[in-house]
Amino acid sequence: MTFSRSGAGLAALAGLFADVTRAGFLLALLDGRAWTAGELARHAGVAASTASEHLSRLVAGGLLTEERQGRHRYVRLADARVAQLVEDLAAQVAPAAAVRPRTLREAGARSATARGRTCYDHLAGRLGIAVTDALTGLGLLRQDTGFALTDEGVRWFEDIGVPLVRTGRRPLARACLDWTERRPHLAGVAGAAFCHHALTAGWCVRIGSERAVKVTETGERVLSHLLGIQAETLR
Incomplete structure (x- = not known):
C-alpha cells in the first residue's frame, strides 16, 4: 500500500x-x-x-x-498486508448470520463459507479454527503471548513435509481474526504453507466460485491422524 x-x-x-x-x-x-x-x-x-x-x-x-x-x-x-486489512475490516461488521439469506443458493454458499474457506492464502472458518486449536492443544502453537510456533511446531511442519520459507518481514505465525467464528485463526508463513499443502495434497478442495473449501475423505483421515481433529467437526 x-x-x-x-x-x-x-x-x-x-x-x-x-x-x-x-x-x-x-x-x-x-x-x-x-x-x-x-x-x-x-x-x-x-x-x-x-x-x-x-x-x-x-x-x-x-x-x-x-x-x-x-x-x-x-x-x-x-499482498498479504492488504488481505489482512480486508479481513480485519470484515470482522468488525455485523456477522453474516445477522442478515437472512435471500435464496437457498445464497444460504448454501454462506454455510459452506462459514464451514471452511481460504482467507487470502490461509484457512479460515470452522476448519481454520479447528486446525489452529489442534496445533495449540498439541503444544505446536502458542497463543498466550501472541501467536508463535514452538520449537516442536517448527519440527512438526518439517516432519510432515511442509517447508516454512520466510520471505521479507512476514511473521512465521500470526493471528488473524476470523469474521465468522470471531476467534483468531493461524495466518503468516505457517498458515499459508499449511493451506497450500492441504490444497495441493488433496486434503481440501475448492467448491463453487466463492472461496469456500471442503475437506475430502483423505483430508479427514489425515487431519485426524496428524492433529486429532474429528471428522464430524469438518462437515
Whole structure:
C-alpha cells in the first residue's frame, strides 16, 4: 500500500473501501487467486465499464496489482498486508448470520463459507479454527503471548513435509481474526504453507466460485491422524 501516514492518506484509503462494488471486489479476491475484470463484473452484477473504473482506482491506490494476458485483465490483492486489512475490516461488521439469506443458493454458499474457506492464502472458518486449536492443544502453537510456533511446531511442519520459507518481514505465525467464528485463526508463513499443502495434497478442495473449501475423505483421515481433529467437526 502506498498511502502516507497522514489524515489525507487515511481518508484516501478509507475512500477506496467506501463503495459497495469495490468492497465486494476486495472480499471476492480474498480467495488469493487472480480474477479477470469480467469475472468480477459478473460477480458484483455491474457493467464491465463500471468494474473497470473501480478496478483502476483500487490498482492506483495500491490495494490491487494487475497484469494483462491478451485481451484479459487479471487482478489480485497486492499482498498479504492488504488481505489482512480486508479481513480485519470484515470482522468488525455485523456477522453474516445477522442478515437472512435471500435464496437457498445464497444460504448454501454462506454455510459452506462459514464451514471452511481460504482467507487470502490461509484457512479460515470452522476448519481454520479447528486446525489452529489442534496445533495449540498439541503444544505446536502458542497463543498466550501472541501467536508463535514452538520449537516442536517448527519440527512438526518439517516432519510432515511442509517447508516454512520466510520471505521479507512476514511473521512465521500470526493471528488473524476470523469474521465468522470471531476467534483468531493461524495466518503468516505457517498458515499459508499449511493451506497450500492441504490444497495441493488433496486434503481440501475448492467448491463453487466463492472461496469456500471442503475437506475430502483423505483430508479427514489425515487431519485426524496428524492433529486429532474429528471428522464430524469438518462437515
